[in-house]
Amino acid sequence: MTGYGVPDGDMPDSLTPPPWGSQPFDERDLDALLAGNMVAVPVALRQVADILTALQAAPSDAETRGEAAARAEFRARHAPRPEASEEANTPLLPARTDSRPPHRRRRNQGNHRTPARSRRPKAALALSAVAFAAIAVIGVAAAYSGKLPGAVSAALATHSAKDGSDPVASSAGTDGSAKALPTSSATAATKSPVPTYGASAPARARSGAAQASSLCDAFVASAEHLSAHQLWWETPTYTRLSAAAGGPKNVPGYCAAAWRKLFAGDNPKPVDWPPVTKAAQGAGDTGDAGNQPNGQGSSGGVQDQGNLGSDTGSKVSGRLTGPDWPLETGSDAAPPVGPGR
Amino acid sequence: MVGEEFADVLAAAQQGSEDAFAVLWRDANPVLLRYLRVAAPEHAEDIAAETWIQVVRGLQRFAGDEGAWRAWLFTNARRRMLDQARTRRRHPAEPLDDIHAAEVPRSPGAEQVAMENLATESAIAVLSRLPEQQAEVILLRVVAGLDTEVVADMLGKTPGAVRVLAHRGLKKLQTLLSGAGVTL
Numbered sequence: 001m002t003g004y005g006v007p008d009g010d011m012p013d014s015l016t017p018p019p020w021g022s023q024p025f026d027e028r029d030l031d032a033l034l035a036g037n038m039v040a041v042p043v044a045l046r047q048v049a050d051i052l053t054a055l056q057a058a059p060s061d062a063e064t065r066g067e068a069a070a071r072a073e074f075r076a077r078h079a080p081r082p083e084a085s086e087e088a089n090t091p092l093l094p095a096r097t098d099s100r101p102p103h104r105r106r107r108n109q110g111n112h113r114t115p116a117r118s119r120r121p122k123a124a125l126a127l128s129a130v131a132f133a134a135i136a137v138i139g140v141a142a143a144y145s146g147k148l149p150g151a152v153s154a155a156l157a158t159h160s161a162k163d164g165s166d167p168v169a170s171s172a173g174t175d176g177s178a179k180a181l182p183t184s185s186a187t188a189a190t191k192s193p194v195p196t197y198g199a200s201a202p203a204r205a206r207s208g209a210a211q212a213s214s215l216c217d218a219f220v221a222s223a224e225h226l227s228a229h230q231l232w233w234e235t236p237t238y239t240r241l242s243a244a245a246g247g248p249k250n251v252p253g254y255c256a257a258a259w260r261k262l263f264a265g266d267n268p269k270p271v272d273w274p275p276v277t278k279a280a281q282g283a284g285d286t287g288d289a290g291n292q293p294n295g296q297g298s299s300g301g302v303q304d305q306g307n308l309g310s311d312t313g314s315k316v317s318g319r320l321t322g323p324d325w326p327l328e329t330g331s332d333a334a335p336p337v338g339p340g341r
Numbered sequence: 342m343v344g345e346e347f348a349d350v351l352a353a354a355q356q357g358s359e360d361a362f363a364v365l366w367r368d369a370n371p372v373l374l375r376y377l378r379v380a381a382p383e384h385a386e387d388i389a390a391e392t393w394i395q396v397v398r399g400l401q402r403f404a405g406d407e408g409a410w411r412a413w414l415f416t417n418a419r420r421r422m423l424d425q426a427r428t429r430r431r432h433p434a435e436p437l438d439d440i441h442a443a444e445v446p447r448s449p450g451a452e453q454v455a456m457e458n459l460a461t462e463s464a465i466a467v468l469s470r471l472p473e474q475q476a477e478v479i480l481l482r483v484v485a486g487l488d489t490e491v492v493a494d495m496l497g498k499t500p501g502a503v504r505v506l507a508h509r510g511l512k513k514l515q516t517l518l519s520g521a522g523v524t525l
Contacts, residue, residue, distance in 0.1 A: 030512075033483075048518060051467055054461050055465070055480070056484060064367060064370065066390060067366060069365065070363075070370070123449075146402060
């Protein structure tokens with residue numbers, strides 16, 4: 001077997017053992033055992049492989065006996081506890097908020113919603129809005145019928161007489177020309193700068209009464225060009241007008257003659273009334289400013305004007321019922337008015 | 342080993358699934374007990390229970406694959422084992438000399454369980470005759486299925502030293518088995 005000429009198939013697979021004895025396995029066999037390879041195991045390591053295989057055998061009942069305790073420990077740590085979930089769902093702040101006195105809660109909520117400085121002039125603004133809504137009704141009525149309602153004429157006459165000026169309501173005809181203006185208001189108007197206004201340019205060169213008229217016309221003109229975020233009662237023009245008239249409440253009487261002429265078609269520039277602005281629509285959403293007519297367009301037809309009249313009438317009648325404003329409100333006071341009338 | 346589903350099982354357990362945790366426990370606890378029966382034969386059950394408590398507490402913070410999971414589990418077990426050994430050295434328990442051997446309570450069916458798991462018990466008994474570090478390395482490599490590098494990190498040794506310990510342990514085991522004629 002070890003000589004020459006022996007076929008390869010008859011040759012031994014390994015060398016003969018050395019004289020000091022055979023080496024049954026090497027480190028590669030040990031590494032294979034440690035890696036879990038129990039298949040090609042040398043004979044000398046067969047028993048060791050059996051031991052390692054027994055260590056990897058399926059678990060016994062004794063080794064799985066503690067599962068219940070382990071589950072209990074897991075539940076105690078990870079399962080949702082009812083108390084914890086309730087605490088998690090409970091808001092942290094409501095108890096503290098609810099425990100505060102009601103008056104303090106209301107005050108804080110009010111401060112949070114609306115600054116104090118924006119709430120203060122609300123009454124004045126509401127009054128102004130009501131006044132101009134009434135003026136709108138007057139103007140519309142005058143333009144529609146050519147003369148003012150009797151109650152309004154009386155109110156204007158009273159107002160003019162109170163101011164020491166000539167009564168204008170009595171002479172107000174279809175031509176709408178103003179015979180006189182309140183002198184006291186005119187005096188106040190001279191102190192204010194006269195706004196530039198093309199429609200009343202001839203009037204700016206006149207006396208104080210004429211300047212007062214220009215203030216009224218300037219306000220109407222400026223109200224037409226307000227942007228969507230501007231409110232007409234916050235414009236400098238109206239501020240000056242209100243100051244000249246002695247307050248928002250006196251503005252209608254102060255501007256009665258000028259606006260009568262304006263609505264009668266005596267003005268060189270056609271002006272829509274009430275002022276057609278985007279702000280007018282937005283003002284309807286602001287609570288007190290809701291007295292401002294809304295839904296009014298420059299090409300407003302009969303239906304639009306009817307809405308104007310009903311809106312104005314209902315709100316004016318609910319807020320201003322004094323002797324200074326014996327207005328006739330309702331849809332009858334809001335005839336259709338188109339541009340240029 | 343759990344295998345390819347380990348990530349899903351672990352995630353479910355971390356989200357509070359008790360069944361998923363049970364899968365992890367059933368897979369690892371038998372191996373853990375076999376390791377502890379060799380490393381700390383008198384307190385294997387207690388140490389295993391303490392180990393699982395630690396695992397449950399830190400389960401949501403764990404991140405890694407199954408190898409890392411096994412390494413984390415056995416690292417916890419080894420620390421519990423060392424802590425308990427240190428405690429018992431400081432406060433040795435008094436022997437129960439007054440209790441007769443026949444009066445020691447025994448769990449029902451212990452003999453049957455022993456017979457059924459004779460091979461495993463015998464293997465543990467034989468392995469317990471090895472030097473402590475050699476037996477521990479073999480158990481961690483073969484039973485726990487940890488790599489040489491991981492075992493080296495756990496024991497604070499180099500991978501070469503771990504490999505030498507394992508080889509010496511297997512040779513010693515072969516010598517013991519061939520000389521004693523142990524058959525499983």
